[in-house]
Amino acid sequence: MLSAPIPSVEETRANQAFDALLGSLSRPGQIRKLPGAGEASIIEALLDRECRVFCADPTLMPQVLESGAMVADIPEADHVFLGTMQNAESLLSVSQGSDLYPDDGATVIVRTVLGAGPKVRLSGPGIQTHQDISISGLPNGFWQLRQDLIRYPMGFDLFFVDGDQVLGVPRSTKVEEL
Amino acid sequence: MSLSTLTKDWEPMSYGFLDASAKREIRRKMLKAVAVPGCQMPYASREVPMARGWGTGGLQVSLTLINPKTTVKVIDQGADDSVNAASIRRFLSRVSGAPTTLDTLDADLIQSRHRIPEEKLREDQVLVLQVPNPEPLRPVQPNMSIARQMHADADYGRMWLQLYEQIVRSGRVMQGASYPSMVNGRHVMTPSPIPRWDVPKLHMAKHLTILSAGREKRIHAVPPYTRVEPLVFDDVPYKVEEHGDLTCFRSGAKGFFMNEIPQDDGSSTYEISDSEYGVKTIKQAEGTETAFGESWYQDGEMS
Structure with a gap:
């Protein structure tokens, strides 16, 4: 008889982090809890040597390099860690994939403050009617630029991280500034 | 390191x-x-x-x-x-x-x-x-590269044509599953x-x-x-299988999707396809306390 397998600490963390990411992306506007503060558990759950990563925050670099991912500029990166955004222009060159392969669109992770600041209204898949969220720490014109850039099904998917909280906004979500 | x-x-x-x-x-x-x-x-x-x-x-x-x-x-x-x-x-x-x-x-x-x-x-x-x-495009476009392009263009004309041809030939959409x-x-x-x-x-x-x-x-x-x-045409509504009136011969559950069991005399009996729902129905009939969740279909109608 085999004994019941026990997940390692890393496996448990990656599993929990992915659970939070999947939950927050499939229900945009709902905040989920990562197993630890910051982007560390996201890197652990998603990145390996098949990925190309842009990292604006040098403190994340050691972990990204340890994962084996290749370091790239924003246009080539499939995972873009923008840290705290200073200006919205970083979004201009984020990879959006193609109509043939929408999955080539990047995953963008931004540090923000959730539950405070300007309100936006989200609607679309994953939201029954609409969901209002407060989010601050984003540069001026962020939402407008996102809307101008995304030509669904091309586009990029956003995760906003605040401590151990994460909130997902996939490209399918319509965002209205209130 | x-x-x-x-x-x-x-x-x-x-x-x-x-x-x-x-x-x-x-x-x-x-x-x-x-x-x-x-x-x-x-x-x-x-x-x-x-x-x-x-x-x-x-x-x-x-x-x-x-x-x-x-x-x-x-x-x-x-x-x-x-x-x-x-x-x-x-x-x-x-x-x-x-x-x-x-x-x-x-x-x-x-x-x-x-x-x-x-x-x-x-x-x-x-x-x-x-x-x-x-x-879904494989029956109308076996080349998967072209099918991918059709998805990219949201070009589903052939899909509609396939459904139309089924209605013309058979009087109804033949797509079962x-x-x-x-x-x-x-x-x-x-x-x-x-x-x-x-x-x-x-x-x-x-x-x-x-x-x-x-x-x-x-x-x-x-x-x-x-x-x-x-995918349906405005004048040909989407139809689910006509199982709303059928009763499971084992559990007595009614108004759910059934498996058809052909009999020797040419007739059919029916058995509920969701086996655990059938088991729960039997348990309840036998007097055991059983929790049922709300079902999608009630009395054979989608609620």
């Missing part, structure tokens, strides 16, 4: 069978599949100890999501006790230590072949469907070979559905509260 920081401790087997890099790849693709509902995302599809075409796609998704607290239910054409379902359930529990259940209400993760349970799924539940052929459905108003997907009865259950559902084809190496998803509209 030392050798011990670069290596991991020896393990007899990766937790949940799949190695960490396989899981990371499926995680990345699942996120993209959720972000673009109904769009088929390619993935590597690793080897699992089961032949391709027997649910390896669903199995890989389940193995990625599973942890020791996930209660798993596995069904095959509605039945918990078929060989395929029982084998997958035992495998999942052996490699993860996760508890298993037959009751839809107790499950966190439901892996299914070709049925959606009759009781409504909740927000916290995930449905994983096994998909033999993820490409895997009825092509428009997801979020953009991508036509196959909902896997679930009967027409089950397709409306995906429309604006509370649960997340992930559809994974292991042999074809593609994954697509229907997030909660997403429009899933079967």
Whole structure:
């Protein structure tokens, strides 16, 4: 008889982090809890040597390099860690994939403050009617630029991280500034 | 940096069978599949100890999501006790230590072949469907590169033509299972070979559905509260199987999707396809306290 397998600490963390990411992306506007503060558990759950990563925050670099991912500029990166955004222009060159392969669109992770600041209204898949969220720490014109850039099904998917909280906004979500 | 920081401790087997890099790849693709509902995302599809075409796609998704607290239910054409379902359930529990259940209400993760349970799924539940052929355009365009271009262009004219020809030839849409459905108003997907009865259950559902084809190496998803509209003409309404009036000969359950059992005299009897719902109905009739969830269909009508 085999004994019941026990997940390692890393496996448990990656599993929990992915659970939070999947939950927050499939229900945009709902905040989920990562197993630890910051982007560390996201890197652990998603990145390996098949990925190309842009990292604006040098403190994340050691972990990204340890994962084996290749370091790239924003246009080539499939995972873009923008840290705290200073200006919205970083979004201009984020990879959006193609109509043939929408999955080539990047995953963008931004540090923000959730539950405070300007309100936006989200609607679309994953939201029954609409969901209002407060989010601050984003540069001026962020939402407008996102809307101008995304030509669904091309586009990029956003995760906003605040401590151990994460909130997902996939490209399918319509965002209205209130 | 030392050798011990670069290596991991020896393990007899990766937790949940799949190695960490396989899981990371499926995680990345699942996120993209959720972000673009109904769009088929390619993935590597690793080897699992089961032949391709027997649910390896669903199995890989389940193995990625599973942890020791996930209660798993596995069904095959509605039945918990078929060989395929029982084998997958035992495998999942052996490699993860996760508890298993037959009751839809107790499950966190439901892996299914070709049925959606009759009781409504909740927000916290995930449905994983096994998909033999993820490409709805294959009957009209066998070249998968051209089919991909057609999806990119939202060029579904031939799909409509196929349905039209069926109506002209046969007087009705002949598509019985895997009825092509428009997801979020953009991508036509196959909902896997679930009967027409089950397709409306995906429309604006509370649960997340992930559809994974292991042999074809593609994954697509229907997030909660997403429009899933079967392709129909305005003047020819969508029809589910006429099972609303049928009664299960074993349990007496009425108004659900049934398996037809041909009899020697040429007639048929019917047995409820969702086996655990039948078992619960029998238990209740015998006087055991049994909890039923709200069902999608009431008295044979979609509520």
